[in-house]
Amino acid sequence: MSATPASQTIHSFDHAIALEPAGGNLFHGRTTPAYWNMIGPFGGITAATLLQAVLQHPERLGDPSALTVNFAGPIVEGPFVIEARPVRTNRNTQHWTIELRQGDEVATTATAFFAVRRETWNCGEAVFPQVPPASDVAPMAGFAPVRWLDAYELRPVRGAKPNVEAGTENPDSVTQFWLRDAPARTPDFAAMAAWCDAFYPRIFLKRAGFVPAGTVSLTTYFHADAPTLAALGNSHVLGSAQAQVFRQGFFDQSAQIWSPQGELLATSHQIVYYKQ
């Protein structure tokens, strides 16, 4: 007669985004070492945690369609408070304003748009990249001194590591990799929010070198519904990312997350600070 402690059955991702309702629109959470970046949490886990506050809010209507997260200041190791406020509820849609605070400081702001999905005429326009299947690509080890990379299994197709050894600028900033959580976890909207930020800053690849850089604002559009995500199970998804312009300390970076069958599951955009 032995029981497995509950803590051993919880995936580290679920542990990281766990929130305790604290009355009204407030939720308590805390940072976890498993998703630590250089000097704060991995931005993707922060995005997922903010989304989670809405997902478990008792007044929530529908599922995530759009999420914008603004990384306003550092998040330090320890507890934080999230306030998720439903500012407008329509018949089938709902708009949220969200803040993450530590003490009196606002560290992160966000807005989210939720909607009840319904069947319509559907059509894909973006073209699924020609890549070998995940099973033909070897997983890679983390390349940077950041803990959160160990929480993902990355199978690089192209541009997965900045080729700093070469030391020459690249003609493009394209990264493509097969991706899933490590250990594997059936994805949901929170996982997708994190995946969309799993691409290192494009300037590392473009310039073939490391410079100080960090995401300032991240917008994700969730195109796949919950059953589509759940049906992925332990499959890898294909992630693709590229920048359009680097100028005066900021560049943009767009990402796509595809199913192995070529469905575009999510698209995401961010503006990233860089120095030098």
Place this chain on the structure above:
Amino acid sequence: MSATPASQTIHSFDHAIALEPAGGNLFHGRTTPAYWNMIGPFGGITAATLLQAVLQHPERLGDPSALTVNFAGPIVEGPFVIEARPVRTNRNTQHWTIELRQGDEVATTATAFFAVRRETWNCGEAVFPQVPPASDVAPMAGFAPVRWLDAYELRPVRGAKPNVEAGTENPDSVTQFWLRDAPARTPDFAAMAAWCDAFYPRIFLKRAGFVPAGTVSLTTYFHADAPTLAALGNSHVLGSAQAQVFRQGFFDQSAQIWSPQGELLATSHQIVYYKQ
């Protein structure tokens, strides 16, 4: 001895985004017929007006880098109140949370990121489309029963009107046109915020027909600084827009605004509701 009334010297765009400070973080404005859409103001003018509240806020630091606007509910003809709150001010950057209200209802929410720009290594990666110069393209008349199209001079290169006569689906949803205000107006950040929403819903083009559709959330990244925008003077800019996927009532739409010299001035993304 005659004086021109001040009202005649104000461009209709400046009239539309004019706000009166109402103490603290509050500003009073009102809708204008010149930028009316089907059942409310043109989304671009709302985006520009929300940005304007921050631009004329006494605590504003730096210039716009990112703006996300969420169209949460209808804006009716008449007055509105904007609250622009500086939630976090760092040494060279600032984050804002913004709401537009009519009565007790929140009609629009937004977040904005402002930054003091500085010179860095710069690089364009996106490729300027091969198009004829604006002077070789004839302006087109408005095609839809919306007033705001008259506030812009559009010189279509491709996909400027949905070809509803043909009635067949298009392989892509690309629109490209040369664009400036009508009458011409030297652009600034507010103008750019509006220009980025000057593309009709991509589903009209893709499906070659009109269906109910409207922008839900719009994110714009401002890559060009104020002197770059001012130097455009009366020039046209090239606008380009395309969707990636249409699914279960929502599609995404990305836009680029280019200078005639091939500088990428702004990039923008939106998620759009559609019916059928």
